Amino acid sequence: MTTEDHPQLLRAFVPAHITAFFVPVFEEEPLRTGSLGAGVNLDRGTTVFMSIEENGAEWMGERLHVAFNGEPVSRDDAVISYSVAEKLMPDEFDGEIEIWQYFDFPNGCGFGNSAGGALGTALTFGLAFGRTLLDVARVAHVAEVENGGGLGDVVAQLAGGIEIRIRAGGPGIGVVDNVLSPDLKVVSVHLGPIRTRDLLDEEVVDVIKKEGVEALNRLTRDPRVPVMMELSRKFAERTGLMDDELVSLAREMDRVVPFRSSMIMLGRGIFSFVREGDLPAVEGLLNDLDVPHTISNVYRGKPLVSPWRTLREGSPT
Amino acid sequence: MTTEDHPQLLRAFVPAHITAFFVPVFEEEPLRTGSLGAGVNLDRGTTVFMSIEENGAEWMGERLHVAFNGEPVSRDDAVISYSVAEKLMPDEFDGEIEIWQYFDFPNGCGFGNSAGGALGTALTFGLAFGRTLLDVARVAHVAEVENGGGLGDVVAQLAGGIEIRIRAGGPGIGVVDNVLSPDLKVVSVHLGPIRTRDLLDEEVVDVIKKEGVEALNRLTRDPRVPVMMELSRKFAERTGLMDDELVSLAREMDRVVPFRSSMIMLGRGIFSFVREGDLPAVEGLLNDLDVPHTISNVYRGKPLVSPWRTLREGSPT
Numbered sequence: 001m002t003t004e005d006h007p008q009l010l011r012a013f014v015p016a017h018i019t020a021f022f023v024p025v026f027e028e029e030p031l032r033t034g035s036l037g038a039g040v041n042l043d044r045g046t047t048v049f050m051s052i053e054e055n056g057a058e059w060m061g062e063r064l065h066v067a068f069n070g071e072p073v074s075r076d077d078a079v080i081s082y083s084v085a086e087k088l089m090p091d092e093f094d095g096e097i098e099i100w101q102y103f104d105f106p107n108g109c110g111f112g113n114s115a116g117g118a119l120g121t122a123l124t125f126g127l128a129f130g131r132t133l134l135d136v137a138r139v140a141h142v143a144e145v146e147n148g149g150g151l152g153d154v155v156a157q158l159a160g161g162i163e164i165r166i167r168a169g170g171p172g173i174g175v176v177d178n179v180l181s182p183d184l185k186v187v188s189v190h191l192g193p194i195r196t197r198d199l200l201d202e203e204v205v206d207v208i209k210k211e212g213v214e215a216l217n218r219l220t221r222d223p224r225v226p227v228m229m230e231l232s233r234k235f236a237e238r239t240g241l242m243d244d245e246l247v248s249l250a251r252e253m254d255r256v257v258p259f260r261s262s263m264i265m266l267g268r269g270i271f272s273f274v275r276e277g278d279l280p281a282v283e284g285l286l287n288d289l290d291v292p293h294t295i296s297n298v299y300r301g302k303p304l305v306s307p308w309r310t311l312r313e314g315s316p317t
Numbered sequence: 318m319t320t321e322d323h324p325q326l327l328r329a330f331v332p333a334h335i336t337a338f339f340v341p342v343f344e345e346e347p348l349r350t351g352s353l354g355a356g357v358n359l360d361r362g363t364t365v366f367m368s369i370e371e372n373g374a375e376w377m378g379e380r381l382h383v384a385f386n387g388e389p390v391s392r393d394d395a396v397i398s399y400s401v402a403e404k405l406m407p408d409e410f411d412g413e414i415e416i417w418q419y420f421d422f423p424n425g426c427g428f429g430n431s432a433g434g435a436l437g438t439a440l441t442f443g444l445a446f447g448r449t450l451l452d453v454a455r456v457a458h459v460a461e462v463e464n465g466g467g468l469g470d471v472v473a474q475l476a477g478g479i480e481i482r483i484r485a486g487g488p489g490i491g492v493v494d495n496v497l498s499p500d501l502k503v504v505s506v507h508l509g510p511i512r513t514r515d516l517l518d519e520e521v522v523d524v525i526k527k528e529g530v531e532a533l534n535r536l537t538r539d540p541r542v543p544v545m546m547e548l549s550r551k552f553a554e555r556t557g558l559m560d561d562e563l564v565s566l567a568r569e570m571d572r573v574v575p576f577r578s579s580m581i582m583l584g585r586g587i588f589s590f591v592r593e594g595d596l597p598a599v600e601g602l603l604n605d606l607d608v609p610h611t612i613s614n615v616y617r618g619k620p621l622v623s624p625w626r627t628l629r630e631g632s633p634t
Contacts, residue, residue: 126497132481132540133495160619164449172483172492178450180443182624223449301618302477307499 008052010127011308012120015299016045016105017112017156018188019265020232023212024205025168030145031138034168035152036216038179038228040271041160042186042296044104046116049308050124053096064089065098068107068117080118083143088125088136099124105294108193110267115153118143123305133158134171141170161300162228164219181225181298187257187282189249189293190269204239211235225259225273232262246270252289256281325369327444328625329437332616333362333422334429334473335505336582337549340529341522342485347462348455351485352469353533355496355545356582357590358477359503359613361421363433366625367441370413380406382415385424385434397435400460405442405453416441422611425510427584432470435460440622450475451488458487478617479545481536498542498615500592504574504599506566506610507586521556528552542576542590549579563587569606573598 022037064085066078075082085099099121105111118140126136141154152174156163159176167175200208215231233250236242242250242263250270253261261272274282279295286293339354381402383395392399402416416438422428435457443453458471469491473480476493484492517525532548550567553559559567559580567587570578578589591599596612603610 123497127499130539130541131497132537133478133497134483134492135494135540136497161450166451166489172494175451175489177452177489178619180440180448180450180453180622182444220449222447223452224447300621302495304617305497 008054009308010050010124010305012048012050012123012303012305014046014048014116014120014123014157014303015041015043015160016116016296017041017153018110018186018271019152019156020228020262021212021215021235022152022265023168023209023216024151030142031170031173032168033145033151034141034155034165034170034174035150036165036168037152037212038162038164038216038219038232039152039156039265040162040186040273041157041299042111042188043299044294044296045111045157045299046104046113046120047102048117048120048124049100049102050121050128051098051100052128053098063094063096065096067098067100069102070100078117080114080143080147080149081121083147084118084121084139085125087139087143088122088129088131090129093129105188106190106193108267109190109269110194110264111188112150112153112157114149115140115144115157118149119154119157119303120305123303127305127307137171145170157303160302162225162298164216164223166216166220177223179223179225179228184225184273184275184298185279186271186296186298187253187274187286187293188264188269188271188296189253189286189291190264190267191245191291192268194266194268204241207239208241211238229260229262229273233260236263236265241266243268249289249291252285253282256285325371326625327367327441327622329365329367329440329620329622331363331365331433331437331440331474331620332358332360332477333433333613334358334470335427335503335588336467336469336473337545337579338529338532338552339469339582340485340526340533341468347459348487348490349485350462350468351458351472351482351487351491352467353482353485354469354529355479355481355533355536355549356469356473357479357503357588358474358616359428359505360616361611361613362428362474362616363421363430363437364419365434365437365441366417366419367438367445368415368417369445370415380411380413382413384415384417386419387417395434397431397460397464397466398438400464401435401438401457402442404456404460405439405446405448407446410446422505423507423510425584426507426586427511427581428505429467429470429474431466432457432461432474435466436471436474436620440620444622444624454488462487474620477619479542479615481533481540483533483537494540496540496542496545501542501590501615502593502596503588503613503615504570504591504603504610505581505586505588505613506570506603506608507581507584508562508608509585511583511585521558524556525558528555546577546579546590550577553580553582558583560585566606566608569602570599573602
């Protein structure tokens with residue numbers, strides 16, 4: 001099945017994605033379900049390695065193995081990744097496949113790790129078995145929707161950059177635009193995961209929809225980064241998603257960054273856009289506050305997938 | 318109007334785009350007009366520099382100047398670029414704008430220079446005056462359609478990579494998928510421009526539509542590079558677009574490249590995908606044949622636009 005063009009070792013990269021504000025859109029068809037909103041892709045994120053053992057492996061009834069950050073995970077702890085892999089494994093394939101996912105950001109903190117793992121896994125299958133980007137990305141999106149992952153991360157990650165989801169839906173249906181901006185970095189502070197299910201009761205969801213639509217309308221009228229951050233902060237505060245600790249952290253940050261800081265949707269954390277020259281003041285503040293933080297670049301490309309070979313001794317470099 | 322975030326000097330890059338086969342789709346609305354088909358984006362293409370003189374310039378009745386490869390061009394010789402720039406120049410702007418377009422490939426040879434110039438110009442206006450990627454790309458697409466440029470180049474260039482246009486239309490309407498492939502290079506041989514209007518009489522267009530739809534259906538069923546090149550070659554020969562000289566050149570190339578060679582749509586030239594290891598044989602052949610040729614990488618990103626500053630003596634590097 002695999003040849004020189006369908007290699008045995010593959011690597012994919014999917015950017016981390018932070019949502020600034022959103023409107024969930026549920027439809028009967030998972031491919032039409034998605035979100036409206038805005039966010040940013042980062043040059044750190046999820047890296048997925050796939051290794052294919054064509055045949056000859058002891059076949060123990062398991063053709064598929066998934067690991068997160070080097071630790072094997074069971075089907076129950078990686079429902080989305082197993083779902084993607086099983087849908088994309090050709091029926092006639094009787095070898096063994098290992099999927100190793102590595103995350104630059106902590107899980108559950110609003111960086112789109114789940115979608116990153118799903119899309120990265122999908123991309124390795126796509127390259128290995130001759131399917132297109134949108135074809136496999138649709139599988140990742142549907143697995144996200146059906147299993148309670150993100151609604152808009154996959155399409156946002158496909159678009160890259162600072163993005164505005166102007167039509168909801170999965171790959172090929174949703175439409176994602178980009179805010180054009182000078183080079184900016186993104187500071188993210190991550191205090192921990194958030195319990196999404198506890199937060200999103202019916203009343204909150206109604207406010208989210210109203211505030212999210214309002215923010216989207218205003219951003220499409222004036223699509224610039226400072227406007228996006230103003231709108232995101234207002235969204236976070238008005239929906240009550242942003243707790244007092246995050247508000248006070250954001251106020252501290254506002255003193256050293258050029259645009260408003262806001263909450264990472266959905267994690268206990270905040271993010272801000274900064275210029276190179278702002279970094280010393282930002283790092284000074286965050287070190288004083290002693291909070292875990294990361295500085296990334298905006299990732300303006302598309303997700304990547306390629307064959308991967310380790311360099312051995314004596315290989316040309 | 319412009320600020321530190323809306324700089325006075327900007328640079329954009331749009332990849333060259335070669336079409337492998339196509340189906341023209343004409344609708345009343347230019348935004349719904351486009352093409353189906355497949356092609357590849359290259360890491361050479363069109364670079365656009367914009368310089369904005371806010372005010373104080375002697376205002377000679379001309380706010381806009383366009384140059385191709387360093388030579389100023391008149392409105393009549395740059396209809397598409399002037400059209401894009403005039404639509405995107407804010408009414409209240411009373412300064413002067415220069416657009417310098419540089420092309421890595423010759424004009425009229427099927428590399429999407431016209432769309433590259435249109436989209437690159439649109440991107441610089443988008444960053445300078447706070448409009449989104451799709452918003453300005455739509456203006457570039459419409460200018461292409463209304464003035465007889467390409468039908469599918471702008472959306473293909475937005476997608477990057479090895480692309481399949483699966484739904485026709487402009488940015489936000491057309492849907493473009495990607496073939497996933499290992500790293501490949503593209504050899505292009507350019508013998509000269511082609512007179513598109515002479516070629517595309519009604520009878521030929523009917524054959525193009527029939528053969529193009531057939532090729533698209535087959536490629537979406539087995540979306541791999543060797544299949545795409547087989548289909549492209551068949552399309553080129555069956556439509557009669559490929560003349561005897563190009564067929565014989567493609568046959569020579571076929572001896573040294575891994576997949577079929579085909580014709581660049583639409584220029585008097587051919588292109589092939591090659592691996593790193595094929596390069597010595599390919600270059601040997603093309604030097605023997607003494608034909609103008611270029612070797613590029615597949616460009617898998619999105620078009621770029623950013624502020625641009627020259628490094629001055631004493632600047633940090």
